[in-house]
Amino acid sequence: MSVSATTQPSPWAATPEGVRCEFVDGQTAKRHEVFAELRAAEGLLALNYPDETGTYVRLAWPLSHLRHVEGHRKLSWGKAPMGIFTNAMSPHARLYVRDGILLNEIRAQAPNLSRRPPVSGRGRLMALIGGAVASIALIIFVLIPTISDQLALRLPVEGERALGDKTYEQIRQSFSDSQFLPLQECRAEQGEAALVAMRDRLLGASDLDAEAVRLTVLDLDMINAFALPGGRIVVMRGLIDAAEAPEEVAAVIAHEIGHVAHRDPTRHALRGVGTFGVLSLVFGDFAGGTVVLLGVNQLVNAQYSQEAESAADSYAHALLPKAGISPGALAPLFERLKAEYGDAEGLASHLASHPKLGDRVDRAHAAADSFDAAASAPVLSALEWFRLQHICD
Amino acid sequence: MAQLLKTEFEGRLGPLLRLSLWTSVLSVVTFGFYRFWMKTRLRQHFWAAVRPDRTPLEYVGKGIEKFTGFLIALVILALLIGVLALVLVYASYAMFSEEYEAYLIAALIAVPLVYFASYRAKRYVYARTRWRGIRFALEPAAGRYALYAVGQWLLTLVTLGLLWPRMTFKLEKFRTDRTFFGDQRLHQGGKWAGLLKSFLPALACLWLILGMTAYAATLKTDEAVDGSGLPAADALTLAKLIGIIAFMTLPLFFFYARYRIVALRYLANHKTAGQIGLISNLSFPRVLGITIGGYILTNIFTLLASLATGAILSLLLVVVYPGLSDLGFSAMGALNEGRLNDVDGAVPSPEMATGFALFLYLATLLFFGVFRQCFVLFPTWRHYASTLSITGGEHLVGIRQRDRDEAGGAEGMAEAFDLGAAI
Ligand SMILES: [Zn+2]
Numbered sequence: 001m002s003v004s005a006t007t008q009p010s011p012w013a014a015t016p017e018g019v020r021c022e023f024v025d026g027q028t029a030k031r032h033e034v035f036a037e038l039r040a041a042e043g044l045l046a047l048n049y050p051d052e053t054g055t056y057v058r059l060a061w062p063l064s065h066l067r068h069v070e071g072h073r074k075l076s077w078g079k080a081p082m083g084i085f086t087n088a089m090s091p092h093a094r095l096y097v098r099d100g101i102l103l104n105e106i107r108a109q110a111p112n113l114s115r116r117p118p119v120s121g122r123g124r125l126m127a128l129i130g131g132a133v134a135s136i137a138l139i140i141f142v143l144i145p146t147i148s149d150q151l152a153l154r155l156p157v158e159g160e161r162a163l164g165d166k167t168y169e170q171i172r173q174s175f176s177d178s179q180f181l182p183l184q185e186c187r188a189e190q191g192e193a194a195l196v197a198m199r200d201r202l203l204g205a206s207d208l209d210a211e212a213v214r215l216t217v218l219d220l221d222m223i224n225a226f227a228l229p230g231g232r233i234v235v236m237r238g239l240i241d242a243a244e245a246p247e248e249v250a251a252v253i254a255h256e257i258g259h260v261a262h263r264d265p266t267r268h269a270l271r272g273v274g275t276f277g278v279l280s281l282v283f284g285d286f287a288g289g290t291v292v293l294l295g296v297n298q299l300v301n302a303q304y305s306q307e308a309e310s311a312a313d314s315y316a317h318a319l320l321p322k323a324g325i326s327p328g329a330l331a332p333l334f335e336r337l338k339a340e341y342g343d344a345e346g347l348a349s350h351l352a353s354h355p356k357l358g359d360r361v362d363r364a365h366a367a368a369d370s371f372d373a374a375a376s377a378p379v380l381s382a383l384e385w386f387r388l389q390h391i392c393d
Numbered sequence: 394m395a396q397l398l399k400t401e402f403e404g405r406l407g408p409l410l411r412l413s414l415w416t417s418v419l420s421v422v423t424f425g426f427y428r429f430w431m432k433t434r435l436r437q438h439f440w441a442a443v444r445p446d447r448t449p450l451e452y453v454g455k456g457i458e459k460f461t462g463f464l465i466a467l468v469i470l471a472l473l474i475g476v477l478a479l480v481l482v483y484a485s486y487a488m489f490s491e492e493y494e495a496y497l498i499a500a501l502i503a504v505p506l507v508y509f510a511s512y513r514a515k516r517y518v519y520a521r522t523r524w525r526g527i528r529f530a531l532e533p534a535a536g537r538y539a540l541y542a543v544g545q546w547l548l549t550l551v552t553l554g555l556l557w558p559r560m561t562f563k564l565e566k567f568r569t570d571r572t573f574f575g576d577q578r579l580h581q582g583g584k585w586a587g588l589l590k591s592f593l594p595a596l597a598c599l600w601l602i603l604g605m606t607a608y609a610a611t612l613k614t615d616e617a618v619d620g621s622g623l624p625a626a627d628a629l630t631l632a633k634l635i636g637i638i639a640f641m642t643l644p645l646f647f648f649y650a651r652y653r654i655v656a657l658r659y660l661a662n663h664k665t666a667g668q669i670g671l672i673s674n675l676s677f678p679r680v681l682g683i684t685i686g687g688y689i690l691t692n693i694f695t696l697l698a699s700l701a702t703g704a705i706l707s708l709l710l711v712v713v714y715p716g717l718s719d720l721g722f723s724a725m726g727a728l729n730e731g732r733l734n735d736v737d738g739a740v741p742s743p744e745m746a747t748g749f750a751l752f753l754y755l756a757t758l759l760f761f762g763v764f765r766q767c768f769v770l771f772p773t774w775r776h777y778a779s780t781l782s783i784t785g786g787e788h789l790v791g792i793r794q795r796d797r798d799e800a801g802g803a804e805g806m807a808e809a810f811d812l813g814a815a816i
Pocket of ligand 1: 255259304309312
């Protein structure tokens with residue numbers, strides 16, 4: 001074949017100038033041995049190689065068009081560095097340089113190696129971020145609360161209880177010091193009897209079923225009480241220790257019964273399921289455990305809405321007189337908490353949440369004004385109160 | 394003469410450790426949002442280390458693509474998952490007073506979604522992978538893939554796992570036959586029965602476990618019928634059975650892991666792209682050794698790193714709260730276990746304590762991820778790559794470039810599901 005005869009690199013032809021490198025043109029998967037020569041004076045990198053047909057291809061890459069391949073700046077070949085370069089005008093082509101001298105020359109002479117193509121679509125990105133944030137906010141703050149309110153009203157009692165038991169066990173696990181034993185329940189027999197007496201007194205005055213509420217004391221040094229789905233009300237030992245009279249505990253429990261009557265805990269738990277599902281989606285595996293951790297915290301320090309808290313307070317103000325307890329009993333504990341911790345600051349407790357402690361104290365006093373002190377009867381005898389205080393012993 | 398091209402692997406632990414640690418820290422600091430860029434940079438690193446015939450693979454994806462893809466998927470999935478989780482939990486408590494049913498239904502919905510998402514993720518990764526400047530590609534068919542996978546799963550379940558190798562093969566063939574290198578379509582040859590032999594030991598273990606579980610279940614129902622409890626002999630049998638079942642899971646895992654590797658090798662050896670073929674010499678003992686050794690190293694290094702972090706936090710605590718100085722390096726541990734009640738002077742507030750505990754927890758997670766990356770994934774990747782050769786290298790000349798596939802949405806869905814946590 002006459003064509004190949006004239007173009008075949010013959011052993012007698014002049015050796016091509018430059019350093020042997022490897023090259024792909026971005027058109028086919030064939031890799032070529034090229035001779036690369038940096039001609040600084042002309043500002044270009046000359047490449048020449050024989051293609052499949054044996055024809056010599058000569059390329060001249062202007063040094064200003066030379067680019068690093070993004071993310072492949074610091075490659076090495078064994079201990080020696082290796083460079084991969086491309087041409088801004090033919091971005092699929094690749095030049096693989098293993099020769100240290102040529103590599104240094106290119107790095108020194110090519111001015112725009114690290115330049116990247118201009119970023120496009122920044123406006124679109126911003127719109128996308130804004131849209132995503134707005135949609136997530138809408139889902140978390142509007143859609144999920146609305147649906148869980150509806151579902152909470154429809155959940156049968158057995159279902160609510162099962163849900164409450166589940167969350168109760170989670171709380172006991174997560175507040176426990178030990179990995180294997182859940183947090184201790186306080187079940188001293190005589191103390192429990194006092195607790196039952198208090199519950200019966202309050203429930204008897206309400207229009208709730210006699211079985212609607214279960215009271216439990218947990219051995220934790222935290223001034224807190226909270227209601228769970230299905231009517232379980234948990235009182236922490238710290239609250240009993242902080243109370244100076246059984247009426248103060250009864251008043252807090254009356255407030256929690258208010259939450260139970262309004263189904264706030266169920267609403268809240270269902271809302272939590274949806275919200276944490278979405279949040280774990282947003283933050284990815286990064287926060288798998290964190291979300292669970294925060295979730296349990298959230299249940300205990302349940303921050304119901306301001307309306308829900310006020311409604312529970314009003315419920316307590318209405319219930320307590322019927323049980324022969326002054327609604328003013330809510331005030332002293334809050335007053336002491338306020339003196340100690342300030343207005344709803346520093347006290348991580350649902351008792352201290354939304355409505356400012358001061359306001360709640362004022363409203364408790366106002367409710368107490370219309371209470372006929374003559375109708376009051378101690379909620380527990382001195383002995384019963386003593387036994388309740390030692391329920392954890 | 395067929396040209397055999399060997400794959401070399403050129404990657405060192407040091408640079409990977411630095412990159413992995415640095416990008417992980419950035420991810421934590423940005424509440425996880427750097428993870429898209431982290432994964433991109435790690436992929437660039439892993440890809441570039443693989444050098445078939447001395448030319449590095451290239452990963453040209455961009456973090457921003459992954460981020461926007463994630464945002465789009467997020468909105469759709471947040472709606473689905475938020476509302477669905479809520480309704481399912483409600484429904485299962487309302488009907489069964491339990492939540493297992495919710496998990497079951499969620500899993501049923503998740504199966505096709507997971508396959509859909511994983512196909513799209515693969516499509517994106519292929520579209521951003523190049524070798525010798527030529528693009529890879531996967532044809533868009535995520536929806537059909539998800540349906541196909543559900544069908545394969547049903548067959549497998551109905552045959553109690555006998556057709557598992559068939560599922561492995563058919564799903565791989567579905568993807569491979571839609572994969573391109575440049576303009577050259579890949580082809581998955583071989584037969585599914587070729588995988589059956591290596592699956593039999595795992596299947597035997599599985600059936601043994603299933604059989605014993607069924608037998609144990611009959612023992613339990615006797616108890617329910619009499620109400621008198623199990624006869625002593627039966628109770629003993631039950632305890633033994635449960636012991637054996639627990640013990641049998643070990644060989645099951647072993648044989649299944651072996652099957653996975655053997656199947657991977659078989660499938661690789663039967664892949665062709667026109668006249669070009671692959672030869673894989675993947676070795677199960679090697680992979681097993683790498684995995685076990687890697688996890689031991691990972692745990693040791695994670696423990697050391699967490700102890701060091703705990704010590705630094707303890708110092709910090711002692712400096713800020715001098716009352717804790719008696720505790721010294723164990724201050725952090727005492728804080729974690731809530732043993733600070735008997736300390737004089739100021740102690741950290743509960744919020745501060747939670748903050749410290751959370752920090753230590755996140756740091757431990759981060760270290761584990763980083764060390765696993767370096768000691769398990771990286772050596773496994775090295776073994777996969779360096780045992781792979783390409784036959785028919787002279788035919789690469791005929792392969793031409795293909796057009797860019799936008800693969801919009803990137804890996805958004807898979808990202809949201811946290812699939813492919815490895816690279
Ligand atoms: Zn409340």
